[in-house]
Amino acid sequence: MAITSTVSADGSQVTIYIQGRFDFSSHQDFRNAYEKLAKTPSRFRVDLQGTSYLDSSALGMLLLLRDHAGGERAEIEIVNCSQDVKKILLISNFEQLFSIQ
Amino acid sequence: MNEVRNLKILVADDTDSDRLILETIVRKEGHQVFSAKNGLEAVNIFQQEHPDIVLLDALMPELDGFDAARQIKHLAGDELVPIIFLTSLQDTESLVHCLDAGGDDFLSKPYNRVILKAKIKSFNRMRGLHNTMIEQRDQLSQHHQRLLQEQTVAKQVFDNVAHNGCLNASNVRYFLSSLAVFNGDVVVAGMRPNGNMMVLLGDFTGHGLPAAIGAMPLASTFYGMVHKGFSMSDVLREINKKLKSILPIGLFCCATMIDFNFRRKRIKVWNGGLPAGMIYRQDGTVIPMRSSHLPLGVLPEKSFKDDAQFYDLDIGDRVFMWSDGIHEARNSDGEMFGEERLLQLFEENDCSQSAFDEILLGVKNFIGSGEQDDDLSMIEICMQAPENVSHPNYNFNQSQQMAQVEWELRFEVKPTSFKSFDPLPFLLNILTEEPDLRGFSGSLYTILAELYSNALEHGVLGLSGDIKKTPEGFTEYYTQREKLLNEITTGFVHIYFAYSSNIEGGSLTLRVEDSGEGFDYSARQGKELLVTGYSGRGIGIVEKLCKTVRYYGSGNMVEVVFEWVNND
Numbered sequence A: 001m002a003i004t005s006t007v008s009a010d011g012s013q014v015t016i017y018i019q020g021r022f023d024f025s026s027h028q029d030f031r032n033a034y035e036k037l038a039k040t041p042s043r044f045r046v047d048l049q050g051t052s053y054l055d056s057s058a059l060g061m062l063l064l065l066r067d068h069a070g071g072e073r074a075e076i077e078i079v080n081c082s083q084d085v086k087k088i089l090l091i092s093n094f095e096q097l098f099s100i101q
Numbered sequence B: 001m002n003e004v005r006n007l008k009i010l011v012a013d014d015t016d017s018d019r020l021i022l023e024t025i026v027r028k029e030g031h032q033v034f035s036a037k038n039g040l041e042a043v044n045i046f047q048q049e050h051p052d053i054v055l056l057d058a059l060m061p062e063l064d065g066f067d068a069a070r071q072i073k074h075l076a077g078d079e080l081v082p083i084i085f086l087t088s089l090q091d092t093e094s095l096v097h098c099l100d101a102g103g104d105d106f107l108s109k110p111y112n113r114v115i116l117k118a119k120i121k122s123f124n125r126m127r128g129l130h131n132t133m134i135e136q137r138d139q140l141s142q143h144h145q146r147l148l149q150e151q152t153v154a155k156q157v158f159d160n161v162a163h164n165g166c167l168n169a170s171n172v173r174y175f176l177s178s179l180a181v182f183n184g185d186v187v188v189a190g191m192r193p194n195g196n197m198m199v200l201l202g203d204f205t206g207h208g209l210p211a212a213i214g215a216m217p218l219a220s221t222f223y224g225m226v227h228k229g230f231s232m233s234d235v236l237r238e239i240n241k242k243l244k245s246i247l248p249i250g251l252f253c254c255a256t257m258i259d260f261n262f263r264r265k266r267i268k269v270w271n272g273g274l275p276a277g278m279i280y281r282q283d284g285t286v287i288p289m290r291s292s293h294l295p296l297g298v299l300p301e302k303s304f305k306d307d308a309q310f311y312d313l314d315i316g317d318r319v320f321m322w323s324d325g326i327h328e329a330r331n332s333d334g335e336m337f338g339e340e341r342l343l344q345l346f347e348e349n350d351c352s353q354s355a356f357d358e359i360l361l362g363v364k365n366f367i368g369s370g371e372q373d374d375d376l377s378m379i380e381i382c383m384q385a386p387e388n389v390s391h392p393n394y395n396f397n398q399s400q401q402m403a404q405v406e407w408e409l410r411f412e413v414k415p416t417s418f419k420s421f422d423p424l425p426f427l428l429n430i431l432t433e434e435p436d437l438r439g440f441s442g443s444l445y446t447i448l449a450e451l452y453s454n455a456l457e458h459g460v461l462g463l464s465g466d467i468k469k470t471p472e473g474f475t476e477y478y479t480q481r482e483k484l485l486n487e488i489t490t491g492f493v494h495i496y497f498a499y500s501s502n503i504e505g506g507s508l509t510l511r512v513e514d515s516g517e518g519f520d521y522s523a524r525q526g527k528e529l530l531v532t533g534y535s536g537r538g539i540g541i542v543e544k545l546c547k548t549v550r551y552y553g554s555g556n557m558v559e560v561v562f563e564w565v566n567n568d
Helices: A024-035 A056-068 A083-091 B016-028 B039-049 B065-076 B092-100 B113-162 B209-226 B232-246 B338-348 B352-367 B396-401 B423-431 B441-460 B465-469 B471-487 B538-545
Strands: A003-007 A013-018 A020-022 A043-047 A051-054 A076-079 B008-012 B032-036 B053-057 B083-087 B105-108 B172-177 B185-191 B197-204 B253-261 B266-272 B277-280 B286-289 B309-312 B318-322 B376-382 B405-413 B493-502 B505-514 B548-552 B557-565
Touching: A003 A024, A013 A024, A020 A024, A024 A056, A024 B471, A043 A056, A051 A083, A051 B441, A056 A076, A056 B441, A056 B471, A056 B538, A083 B441, A083 B538, B008 B016, B008 B039, B016 B032, B016 B053, B016 B113, B032 B039, B039 B053, B039 B065, B053 B065, B053 B113, B065 B083, B065 B092, B083 B092, B092 B105, B105 B113, B113 B185, B113 B209, B172 B185, B172 B352, B185 B209, B185 B376, B197 B209, B197 B318, B197 B376, B209 B232, B209 B253, B232 B253, B232 B266, B253 B318, B266 B277, B277 B338, B286 B309, B318 B352, B338 B352, B352 B376, B405 B423, B423 B441, B423 B493, B441 B493, B441 B505, B441 B538, B441 B557, B465 B471, B538 B548
Parallel strands: A013 A043, A020 A051, A043 A076, B008 B032, B008 B053, B053 B083, B083 B105
Antiparallel strands: A003 A013, B172 B376, B185 B197, B197 B253, B253 B266, B266 B309, B277 B286, B277 B318, B318 B376, B405 B493, B493 B505, B505 B557, B548 B557
């Protein structure tokens, strides 16, 4: 459940990578990945390439990120989802809130 | 250049004076001399002493120089033994005669010492070149031999990997030809535990060793997965992923994969880049199965498409697959065989059993003396009733017995372990041991995770989801959860599974009961899934994934039924 993140050179974009299961146990690490930045980025990417499973608390955390990033104005991409992960996101209608690829 | 010395030189001349003069000149140059007075002697000495260069008088008694030259050249075999004719003859015909008999040069009498010396030197140089050439030729041939041996051994390994499936089944015929020991084409066929036969014909770009290297992981992945019951889409994805990661750009595998369901008389076809295979029905109609995908090993995992076409067949209908070798076979005029000629063969055929042979013969006749410039592969599978599909490693009855599978599992998490033990990976592993459930691991994880965390958090720990309404609350909720878990000494979560499947599909019933007070579930009925809000989403997702979700008792027990249909 390792969470890592990278910030683009100009600080405008942060990418958060989630390995393994994405659930409540990664809650603190996930928040740290975007809350403790020197500059608030304008764009966010959540890379789920390494994410095998997720549950509803992970969905809650994605919403927390969305609020932090400005709610309706937030620019958040969720990328590299596996079929399984995408299915859960779509069941929850998250494509209305995030750009899912 | 260094002086040439110490060669063994045979001098043959019947005139004593001439021979003596020659011997003296040659010996003075530092060479070892052997003398002969006629051709017969010359041949004998040659056999005993193996001289490096022969100086031969043309006209001698017993055996003349011409015949002696022929015999010496014959005895020398591969080795270059220069023969210089010594002659007083000057007419063109005689001189040509000398060379025709195997002579390499001639020297006119009287002898010129400087010219003789130069000729010996020049021929010695030629001998050196010749020896180097022979040595290299032998080395080359050795290397080639070794390469062929290595390839033969490698091919055995390859064949063991590639052909350990059911290619020898009663309803399968195939033909593979290749230009080299290795073939750029690969044909694999295996039986799934449910009695379906899975067949893959692949054509790697190029042929020989590079193509065969790609075929190895393809074959081992195929057999590893098919026998365990993975679906066609899982197998294709895995092969594509493997090939993509190991093959260099430009090397990929055009392939057709077909899953034969003999029970339902239905096939599922995926074609990525191979020429259309044909369904040849009993009534004579021919249906092409065209490529609609990119070859294996081209697309990254995420972009790979696994959608397939279904066709319903009757008993006796035949399915043909081939590599482009058949279409691109050329006749001596350079014309290609092409799909039209192939369809023509089907039209002319009046006995479907012999279609396979007629096609092969048709292509071979077409090529005639033309050169075969690609691998030629073809496979035919006949639709049969399941009990008529037989091969040594497959038993129809055995597979029928596996048709119905039912089991139950009860599982309890004790209070001492709530904090440290996460039952989810453990239970998911058990579930995904069932081949049918493997494809649903993502959904099953989510269902399990939601039901278990509800039972633990709301039931056993008595936490209210309402706390999670704000970002701070979200964190607070998990802080409280942590704290309560450390203190908990009583309570339980029971998990119960009932699995039931047959070849048509199956269901998994999942019951989770906790030691908590439960809740008023009548209020839940018909509630729509919320898009926003940090919590309260879990059970809504479960409802979408499962056929039914029912609460029992005081609301401390929930039972969900997950269903699936085997559509392959």
